[in-house]
Amino acid sequence: MNQHDKWSGAIGMVVGLAFCIASVSLGLGEVHQPGPGFLPFLVGAALLFLSAIIFFPALRKGKMTNEETIARGMGKYQKGGLILLALVFYNLALSFLGFSLTTFLFVAFLMKIVETQRWTRTIVTALCSAVGFYFVFRSWLMLDLPTGPWGF
């Protein structure tokens, strides 16, 4: 937990400080006429202070045997990384490929590469998701989903 606390504390302090500085340039105003930066400054300062409470004790106690847990854990991040990749792809491809094709590719990738399923199950799930989501959300719930150059 110490390693976590050290990093989260440090990041929290940086974020808090950044908000404080940005709030000053927005204008703090005065106490009887608080400006747009007034409360953000206070909350930023609170974040800075609270993160420091987490950060400094962790720094002092730090240096636990974290290397081994990190080394052992590398493999399990692979799956999460692939899911992240798929999500980013979805976001980038949606406006070019349209909803149905992107969904098909996305689900197929998750099923085949991330979950290593058989091809038949992969194709069937991907196809059903692409068609099913299209019908439920576009035709039935009437949401505005992007279409590709081929109209679906």
Added chain:
Amino acid sequence: MEVLQHLIIGFRVILDPMNLLLCFLGCLGGTLVGVLPGFGPVAAMALLLPSTFHLSPVSAIIMLSGIYYGAMYGGSTTSILVNIPGETASVVTCLDGYQMARKGRAGPALGMAAFASFIAGTIGVIGLMLLAPPLARFALQFGPPEYFSLMFLGLTMVSYLTQGSMIKAFIMAALGLLLSFIGTDVISGVSRFTYDFIELREGVGIIPILMGVFGVAEIFSNAEEEMGRKVFTAEIKGLLPTRKDWIQSKWALLRGSLIGFFLGILPGGGAVIASFVSYAVEKRFSKHPQDFGTGIIEGVAGPESANNSATAGAFIPLLTLGIPGNAVTALLLGAFLIHGTQPGPLMMERAPDLFWGIIASMYVGNIILLVLNLPLIGIWVRILRVPYSILSSLILMFCIVGAYSLNNSLWDIAIMIFFGVLGHVMKKAGFEGAPMILSLVIGQMFENAFRQSLLLGDGSFLIFIKRPISAVLVIISVFLIFTATFRKRLPQTIQ
């Protein structure tokens, strides 16, 4: 009989065929997301929010509320049969529920969970019906300082009741407030912290963040921990608990309902904590505490009643003060605002059909859910047998569509992905999402109340302690912060 007249107004609303259908759909959807592990009521409500745009406010809220309390019914099914909580408020149900299933008593466990949910849900609605009107009248005296102190108390309470470190919870609350400041400042019209991003002018969307923190992050967590999911395959028979079961659980039911209801009212309380506390209390009161965890019916009845009455309790601050106490009611507040209504002390006067319609829908919803969860239990068991690989892709798709469809914007999907990663990493470092979501939602109200109070008080912070109601709220907050250092943490007490 003022209450009776009001109830008639409410039932007139809910017995409209369209509203009845939506209530049913909400309950059905709620049970479904309750059953599915890794996809909770918050994400489901956020997903369905855009599809309620063309409905009337009352229909929209009726459906969304149905998802909320429906999920509490469905969550127990997964806990009992798979030993994985269908959603977080059913974590404790695993302890004795799954053991009962292993002893071949899955039927009575499921049955008791459904009956406990029904009884407690109904007790909760009665409490809500009786307590909300006087509270709303009291809240009419509130000015900006009282609202500010109340919201401050809410944030303190959420952090106090969190299961991890209180400092970390406070950090999350501060982060949520800072996120809520991003966008155009309503009072001065200045763009704050938006830099060159036009998308940020309107603020960071709450829905994409919710989808990220409660949906996508969950998928990431599951990807790291391979969980063994073994559905209890044996035929489930005899759903009705025996006479002995009833005698054993009657006090657990009653205590669970009361604990749940009152903890539900507290900001930051809600169903999760209520179920934990109920289990701990039952163990304390029991003549045979050593049997807890071996599959005894009180261990199912108590927490299952607590998490249901807590949902009713959680509606009280939302409907009477307009302030949400947890992530789900925060989302409901968002739904109210989108539909152009502001819940709060005046709602009962101005929109009685809305207020009483919601209450009446809960009575009806509880009956619908009892039917959905007893005779139709087989359907839900079958859904549990769908492989997780398929479920997880579907859940991700739901999150994407939910984040996108509110504004039809790819930016919102990007925000969702970002907060999915962030939420996952933060959870691993011991930071919980709930305080951030709550402060993000109330951030604007919080700041407005703060600035108006300072104007009223002529630039003095003393206004928060000069006014009696506000002073009491401030004192409670300070007291909580002070005692937090010396308290025992919740998870330790249930061990």
